[in-house]
């Protein structure tokens with residue numbers, strides 16, 4: 247549970263695999279040898295030839311996948327992204343073992359990644375240390391004499407990822423993307439999202455009971471007697487429920503205008519006078535701040551009232567809970583790690599077993615030192631040819647969007663001019679950063695897993711906060727190079743594809759153009775379309791929140807997206823749980839636009855290279871290969887608990903709908919597979935935005 251809540255709009259990722267509390271990565275499937283093989287561009291083994299592509303294309307493209315790759319016990323789901331992730335994890339593992347054993351000749355970065363990794367895997371030392379590394383923090387809470395002492399304590403917590411009561415960080419100013427400003431956001435909850443405190447029904451009630459039991463168990467492990475632990479847990483549940491009541495739900499947070507309230511610090515002080523904000527800001531070590539974004543003013547008003555009406559002992563109990571909750575359980579004794587796993591992974595996500603230690607430590611090293619590890623990774627694993635080929639494809643897809651804007655019949659000429667301005671201003675970032683992050687001031691000590699984790703977190707938070715008032719570094723990346731994911735940033739107006747995602751089968755140098763345009767091309771198109779989805783369209787070419795649409799065109803956009811809200815909102819993920827059409831709208835729009843752009847770009851590529859569109863390979867025409875490529879990006883299956891969690895917390899639709907939801911909006915798909923109008927994948931009333 248170390249993920250720091252981000253201001254939601256900042257980054258809109260593709261999320262090939264998702265997780266709430268920890269990055270999910272793959273485990274070795276039954277067929278694996280030491281380094282598992284990557285599937286090829288189009289893997290005919292995955293295809294269920296007994297299914298009808300016109301009735302259920304996801305089943306056709308991937309129906310046999312889970313027979314070959316059943317969900318391993320240490321995962322809540324398993325799919326194409328997980329295979330790539332597992333492969334990458336094995337590669338990183340070898341690098342880290344080498345760096346760990348490397349002796350005196352190591353570069354400073356090799357020392358850091360090697361010793362961080364080695365310390366993380368040394369469970370005996372971690373167990374022997376017990377809770378000793380947290381004693382100073384716990385003593386500070388115990389000796390708290392009044393709520394007036396909170397500002398300095400809460401400021402310190404922000405630096406170690408403890409977001410008790412609220413979250414303080416940095417962002418680009420929505421209305422002036424050249425500026426980096428301070429931001430205070432709602433936070434302080436231990437359940438995944440505010441609605442978890444209020445949703446009705448058996449499953450929701452059971453989750454709340456299990457959560458209170460989890461807090462009880464943690465307090466018992468910290469040495470409290472059973473009855474005290476239980477009553478403390480009840481008090482925390484009451485306090486967090488009150489905080490949740492004044493929090494905004496995740497769907498409302500998707501609208502950038504709902505989470506942007508730039509104001510002088512004095513105005514925040516008037517909203518929430520219970521915290522001496524000038525002392526708080528000073529204690530965080532940020533440069534002098536005169537104004538900041540208060541994402542949700544009502545939350546700060548409510549939080550202030552809650553803080554005033556809560557007795558000091560309850561506040562201290564809550565602080566102890568939030569402190570341990572914010573600490574990565576990987577560096578706590580086994581019993582704590584097991585308890586955190588039991589609630590957040592086993593009960594909430596349905597994952598039967600904990601992942602192997604080495605895999606979690608590879609992920610932790612990537613999280614702490616991503617650009618030190620990434621530098622070694624790129625040198626070994628990312629050939630210049632992959633970068634060149636991706637650059638070419640990105641340019642093709644941008645050209646496709648240029649054409650599409652011209653061809654749109656619903657958009658007026660003035661809005662088209664502005665849309666093109668925005669498109670042409672998008673920066674393409676591929677593989678890895680041009681300049682690498684400097685970790686020289688971060689100390690990593692062999693044998694001190696807890697200290698390493700804490701120092702890395704503080705180093706990163708200080709790095710982020712130091713940006714306030716400084717010019718924006720447009721070369722900065724929000725993901726490390728080995729990451730199997732991609733993102734669009736509305737404030738930067740850039741699309742970012744880490745080296746990790748540019749591997750087979752997503753990008754396969756040995757695959758046909760059709761397969762690659764289907765696989766990675768649809769992903770490139772997805773990120774590009776994010777610049778023009780219901781969130782992204784509110785930002786202009788310079789990354790500023792500024793309406794560049796004529797009122798008439800804006801209205802038409804809303805009407806067309808309403809079709810997708812309705813379409814996806816009727817998909818049933820699990821039991822009686824339907825998708826949230828509004829929460830997933832941006833991702834669904836990106837999926838739909840992305841596949842269309844990739845399709846147009848592929849046709850241009852085929853024309854340029856004289857590819858015969860009637861010539862079969864592996865039993866499929868190039869256009870069929872194209873659609874199968876996109877379909878196979880999303881092969882896999884997900885446990886029911888994880889599906890429920892995903893629908894309630896994740897803006898991405900579950901994998902099956904990322905395939906069927908999209909192709910049923912593209913008559914070009916139906917024509918490629920000889921479907922008839924009226925069949926499920928070729929309905930008469932398709933939705934279309936881009």
Ligand SMILES: [Zn+2]
Pocket residue numbers: 258259260261772773776833836
């Ligand atoms: Zn996305």
